[in-house]
Amino acid sequence: MSGHSKWSTIKRKKGAADAKRGQIFTRHARMITLAAKQGGGNPEMNFALRLAIDNARNVNMPNDTIERAIKKGAGEGGADSVQSVVYEAYGPANVAFLIEGVTDNTNRTLTDVKQALTKNGGSLGQGGTVAWQFARRGVLSFPTSAKKDDLELALIEAGADEIEVQADMVVVYTAPDSLQEVQKALSEASVEVEDSEITMLPNDPVEVSEDDQRRVNQLVEALEEVDDVVSVTTTMSA
Known part of the structure; x- marks a missing residue:
């Protein structure tokens, strides 16, 4: 794990x-x-x-x-009129940003995203310049207290490719098309899932200085203030 x-x-x-x-x-x-x-x-x-x-x-x-x-x-x-949008960008310390949204007005959303980037040390990139640094993954979590001795094997057999144990929860990573089977395995083991989604995650997270980390987080928060933005993922190490 x-x-x-x-x-x-x-x-x-x-x-x-x-x-x-x-x-x-x-x-x-x-x-x-x-x-x-x-x-x-x-x-x-x-x-x-x-x-x-x-x-x-x-x-x-x-x-x-x-x-x-x-x-x-x-x-x-x-x-x-509702559609998904994805923007690729760079932020402080050359950290890559992948910004996903759902909107009924793409012009408005693009303007708002550009404004948040410009005001916080970021810049919009062309399509394909950033996306290759991320992969779409299935992710779910459940309380650590619900973990059982034989559960890890059942999850791996169902399609889990990484299991991360934290103090209060277990996070399971899968291929997107395996998420449903892994969730089913947890249900059969009477384990209640707290969160489950298909999302983008960085392939190779990068370390940055504390000052750059603060600046990156500031940009993340500014982008999340955009009404139409539903997800902001970066390559900065957690």
Whole structure:
């Protein structure tokens, strides 16, 4: 089991920013709408939608809000205007940034992202200049107290390729198409998953000075203040 932390630090940082702004419901609703638009409104047949719904429920989003987001994605309420966007950028100390969003106005989102970058020592890159430094991974977590002696083997057999044990939680990394099976293995072992998602993670995190770390984090926070941004990942080591 690996001891280095990647995803959990991102989650803590992102969660704190969302709570501070009170915009978390809006972002989860957009993710649900996009998932329903891309794969249909039935969560039993659309794993991405099921993940989006589960994550929304984890932050206590009301069921009626979830249902409205699903219906919008399934074709009601102008869902055609909702789309995903990805921006590649560089920040302080040449740290690479991958910025993902869901928007109904790409011009507005691009302008807001550029402004956040410019004001905080970053610059927008051309497509392909940064994305190769990241890989899409399935990631889920559960309480360390729920870990069992034979659970690691079951997770590996289900498709887990890395398991990270921390003081209060276990983080499991998978290929995106293995996440559902790993989640199923945990369910069969009566282990409740706290978070589960498919996200981008850096291939080779880089160490930076404390001052550069502060500047990178400042840029991350500025980008997360953009309403349409749902994820900011960097190559900076956690």
